[in-house]
Amino acid sequence: MASERKKGRGQIRKAPFILLTVSTLLWIVGAASGEPSRVLEQAWQVCLSCIGIG
Amino acid sequence: MEFARKWVQILFGLLTNANWAFPFTRSIYQGPLKVICSPGLNCYSCPSSTTYCPVGSLQNILGGIKISLSNNQYFFGLSVIGALGVLGAMFGRMICGWACPFGLIQELLHKIPSRKFSISRSLNYGKYAMLLVVVILFPLIMVDEFGGSSPWFCKFICPAGTLEAGLPMLLLQPNLTSTIGALFYNKLAILLSVLLWSVAASRPFCRTLCPLGAFYGLMNRFRMVKLKLDETRCTNCKACHHVCPMGVKFNENPDDPECISCLACLHKACKFEAISIEIGGMPIAATPARPLGTNVPDSAKYPF
Structure with a gap:
């Protein structure tokens, strides 16, 4: 009963923090390998095939 | 609260599409803000877009893996997946409800008085297939002789891209009309179908086809x-x-x-x-x- 009451008040869930940490690490690894410049390179051009033209 | 949510949706729509000078420049934004990941589905070839589309970027990176590896560049889309993961871990599909411009368009269309229909739960699995097969596997597998691939979802399906980028670019650069063909008309038909479906059913694209919604949906339990x-x-x-x-x-x-x-x-x-x-x-x-x-x-x- 005590644990149920504690659950009702709320317990910190670990899953979102783990997911947040893993995602941040992935982003850092990707950024360190220079991916953002590749993303920018794509995003600065009109991708005609992306929008169904050409 | 519904009123507040609409304003937040409009705000996010404007923030991710803040290049309001496009009618004069007649082209897309090419500034540094495009390194920021759009939380919702927002085509980065849209003339007003100031952020990158995670679905488009991921497909382009995955489709170019062979080429980048041959140039000793280790691009696997980790920065895009990481950015999406951070957003998903924080908010999950709350982003669909509060920050996606295409979600807002569907909601507004659904307000048009008409007979309303439900959507079968089984159709919800379509978006997971879209994410796994069309967004991830096709760019990895269906490569041409040069080792590159197409952004399959953007090229053949994405109605947001047709609405936000294809049609506006044709208006801004009329010379492009000479290049349109079956591909464009096919995408236009998909767009019209989704828009009509949105009048009759609530958020049909989000529920059945959106790969971004699928990604965030997988994280909903843990957000x-x-x-x-x-x-x-x-x-x-x-x-x-x-x-x-x-x-x-x-x-x-x-x-x-x-x-x-x-x-x-x-x-x-x-x-x-x-x-x-x-x-x-x-x-x-x-x-x-x-x-x-x-x-x-x-x-x-x-x-x-």
């Missing part, structure tokens, strides 16, 4: 900000079922991957304070937990 059900207060009156625009039966599955946290169940339906918002497990605006086994008095029951 930081989410709705919580107090089972001791829930009377199973099913009022939350009737107001949900995504067809979620909240009291039966509070972690449903379709829940976009629009808060309709919280503010429009539940009269028993059985639904609350929690951040990382800690309730905000919390109501004291009712001891287990205590029923809500008859006088407090939903009036039907």
